[in-house]
Amino acid sequence: MTWQEWFFAVLGVIGVGAAIRLVTAKNVVHAALYLVVSLLVVGGVYLLLGAEFIAWVQILIYVGAIVVLLLFGLMLTRAPIGREALDNQQRGLAAIVAIGVLVGLIFLVQDAFGGAEIALRPTRIGEAGLSLFTDFVLPFEVVSFVLLAALIGAVALSRREEAP
Amino acid sequence: MIRLPLVLFFSAALFSVGIYGALARRNAVLVLMSIELMLNAVNVNLVAFSQYLQDVALTGQIFALFVITVAAAEVGIGLAIVILLFRNRETINVDEINLLKW
Numbered sequence: 001m002t003w004q005e006w007f008f009a010v011l012g013v014i015g016v017g018a019a020i021r022l023v024t025a026k027n028v029v030h031a032a033l034y035l036v037v038s039l040l041v042v043g044g045v046y047l048l049l050g051a052e053f054i055a056w057v058q059i060l061i062y063v064g065a066i067v068v069l070l071l072f073g074l075m076l077t078r079a080p081i082g083r084e085a086l087d088n089q090q091r092g093l094a095a096i097v098a099i100g101v102l103v104g105l106i107f108l109v110q111d112a113f114g115g116a117e118i119a120l121r122p123t124r125i126g127e128a129g130l131s132l133f134t135d136f137v138l139p140f141e142v143v144s145f146v147l148l149a150a151l152i153g154a155v156a157l158s159r160r161e162e163a164p
Numbered sequence: 165m166i167r168l169p170l171v172l173f174f175s176a177a178l179f180s181v182g183i184y185g186a187l188a189r190r191n192a193v194l195v196l197m198s199i200e201l202m203l204n205a206v207n208v209n210l211v212a213f214s215q216y217l218q219d220v221a222l223t224g225q226i227f228a229l230f231v232i233t234v235a236a237a238e239v240g241i242g243l244a245i246v247i248l249l250f251r252n253r254e255t256i257n258v259d260e261i262n263l264l265k266w
Contacts, residue, residue, distance in 0.1 A: 012170075031194055035197050045171070046208075051228075065236065066200065066239050069240065070197060086189060087190060088189070091188045101180050101183055105176035113172065114169060116216060120215070123222060127222060136223075139230060146233070147233060147237055149237075150240050
């Protein structure tokens, strides 16, 4: 194993461990903090793979914005403490489904890409920007429209109805 | 050099944990967090294949960017709905919100 693979393995163990703690946490705020660890690890994986721009976007948008939004959601709603209150009765069934998906994916990946290797080559922000604004201009505009619609929708949904 | 299956295994593990969380949790905000986990696993796959194929147009990375944007929009709308539900029903447990069932 090369040092990149060792580094990746350490990152992966931390990330999957934090994800497991996230879905088994007894306290919702702890779950949000484990989500931060998991998202930071994914950002580190992007950096290791050489995708610099997407790594910083991951840290800015996920850790900076989405987790804060989720924490606001937790604070504005009342959440009980304890796994019995946070989980439903189908925990065993959910575990079976999850393990089934994991085993299936592992067999599929091993079968299809058993010996494939990624030659690590850093991609610069300039390349990503050039591609984004030449080949993918139309999807870029569509996704900005989606954001605008989501913004207006969220404001319209959560506004209190005022008597005229 | 990183072997591609290692990255794909990591992504598969994140995805499975996300599935478990989305199925086993009853708090709506925790379900949203599990969905974020699954979207992240998909993004890892997209970036890994983009680097593996040495794509000049960086299609995988750009689409990972789009997935992140759509995930942000989804969380915004989702939390607005959750707060609205809490205001009207005093609960955000997804198994107690069954007005549209049957």
